[in-house]
Amino acid sequence: MMLTNALSKEGTTMGSFIGSIVLTSSDTARAAEFWNGALGYLAKPGQPEFLAPSTWTSPSTTGADHGAAHLHLDETDQVHIDLWVDDGDTVESEVERLLDLGATRVDWEYADGSTHVVLADPDGDLFCVCA
Numbered sequence: 001m002m003l004t005n006a007l008s009k010e011g012t013t014m015g016s017f018i019g020s021i022v023l024t025s026s027d028t029a030r031a032a033e034f035w036n037g038a039l040g041y042l043a044k045p046g047q048p049e050f051l052a053p054s055t056w057t058s059p060s061t062t063g064a065d066h067g068a069a070h071l072h073l074d075e076t077d078q079v080h081i082d083l084w085v086d087d088g089d090t091v092e093s094e095v096e097r098l099l100d101l102g103a104t105r106v107d108w109e110y111a112d113g114s115t116h117v118v119l120a121d122p123d124g125d126l127f128c129v130c131a
Contacts (some may be wrong), residue, residue: 020050020070021081025123028073030102034122035071037101038083049073082116082128091117091131098129 025031028049035041041051051071085094095117099105106126108118116130 020072022072022079023081023121023123023125025049025073025075025125027123028075030122031073034102035073038098038103038121039071041071080126080128082130084130091115091129094129095119 023031032043032048032051035051036043040054042054044050044052049072051073053070083094085091095103095105098119102122103119106118106120110116116128118126118128120126
C-alpha cells in the first residue's frame, strides 16, 4: 500500500486533525490545575477531565475551527507531548515557570546541541519543553 501526503492542492490538510491528547492522571483535579496554569486550558462545563483552550467554543468539527489540541485526562492511557516556547521566551524561563507550577525535572541523557528539556507533570507524565 502506498502512503500519500494528506494535503489538498491548496495545501490544507484533509481527513483528520489532532483533536485532543490523552494524558494519564491519578488525580484529574490536580492535573487540571497544573495544565490550566501551564497552558491556560479550562475544564469544559460538566466535564472536568476535558480541558480546552479558553477561546474554544463547541461544536468544533474541523481542524480550521478547532484551534489548539485539547487535553483529555485519563487514568489508564499515556502519551508524551512537546510544548514549544513562545517567541521571546527561553526554554529555561519556561522550564522554571513549569517547575513553579509543580513539574519536576527528569534525569535525561541529552544529545549534543539539544534544545529541549524533559520534565514530568505532577502525575509523572513526561513532556518536553522545546525551542
